[in-house]
Amino acid sequence: MSVVESPATRPAAPAPIRPAASKKRKSDKTPWLLAIPALVLLAGLLGYPLVRMVVLSFQNMRLRELLSGATPPWVGFDNYTKVLTDSVFWGVTGRTVAFTIVSVLISVVLGLSIALLMRRVTRGVRLFMVVAMMFVWALPQLVAAQIFRWMTDSDFGVVNYLIDKIPGVDYANHSWFVNPWQGWSVITTLVVWAGIPFLAITLNAGLTQVPKELLEAATMDGATPWQSLRNIILPILKPLITIVTTLSVIWNFGLFTQAWVLRDGHPEPSFQTLATYSYTQAFGQSRYSLGSAIAVITVILMLGVMVFYIRQMFKIGEVE
Known part of the structure; x- marks a missing residue:
């Protein structure tokens, strides 16, 4: 005698296993969470000096303002004009x-x-x-x-x-x-x-x-x-x-x-680089704002190289 299973007595088929979307979202955020301490440290060590340097490049900081603590006068793009026309x-x-x-x-x-x-x-x-x-x-x-x-x-x-x-x-x-x-x-x-x-x-x-x-x-x-x-x-x-x-x-x-x-702290004009030239202008001649403008231009020139480097890193990551 055969027993016919009714829909009520038939065992239910196991539900298909679906990946949990919430776990995927959490895993996507994990690299960023792990990178937060390093990003905060970089922002503190590099972010503030960089912002201060950019602001200083638009001012006219002289030895008088440096010693007295007074706010340097705002000169706009004058420092960049002097540098780029030099x-x-x-x-x-x-x-x-x-x-x-x-x-x-x-x-x-x-x-x-x-x-x-x-x-x-x-x-x-x-x-x-x-x-x-x-x-x-x-x-x-x-x-x-x-x-x-x-x-x-x-x-x-x-x-x-x-x-x-x-x-x-x-x-x-x-x-x-x-x-x-x-x-x-x-x-x-x-x-x-x-x-x-x-x-x-x-x-x-x-x-x-x-x-x-x-x-x-x-x-x-x-x-x-x-x-x-x-x-x-x-x-x-x-x-x-x-x-x-x-x-x-x-x-x-x-x-x-x-x-x-190699030049004993006094590089001649023929041995000046952008880094030494910026330092010499800022601290050797007390033209701090002009030296900051040169440093900002140097950073801008390097941004293209850094962007290219980051793109190559992403490309290698995509290949892997």
Whole structure:
């Protein structure tokens, strides 16, 4: 005898499982909640000084107002007009841009070359290279600049001593900063030397993501090392190279410590960068508002690079 199940006695089908919208919304807010402490700290440390600097650039702060605490008179865009119509400012800007391009190009090429070399040496040699570069990277900029200043000193510099040992070359008491080209070569060498560890170690980490099968297949097909580099390695490393290059541009464009220390706190006009020029105008000549205007213009020039860097970061995040 068969028993016919009625709709009332038939077991109900399990309800379809649906993702909870509330949990998704909460998970979407989690990154922002975690970032709030860092954002508050950045707003306190960087936000107020930046706003104060912008306000000061529209005023005429002099030593009298600084000592008395009086409110500086409002001058509008006069400071920006003075800066943008000053040929000295544009000369400093061009010099800063030229230095940035040259130093970043040399740094990236040497950093990539060392990273490629690290993939071909033994593990022990690679470890030694990493440790040595970490020591260079950890060295404070002020200390590194002082070392280079001693090495290129006209009286006691070891560089002059070694070059003077070459037959037919007289470098005794030679000053590297009499000629701007030689002086900038010293500054550029210092900046490149300090920047290579970051680039080499980062690019070496990126090279570990290059599939060995592709390189082996290319070699079996008769590809030269240059062809493998151009057609396999560089396309894979392109996002990483773009990011480290952009970061190097941001760091080198704000050059201050190296030029300032190597010139003993008094950089000549031919060794001025936007950072040192702004500082000199503000604190060397007590033209605080003019120095603030130069700093604001420098920040605006860097905004384009920073926007490009942020866009690249978002693109990499979308790919992943």
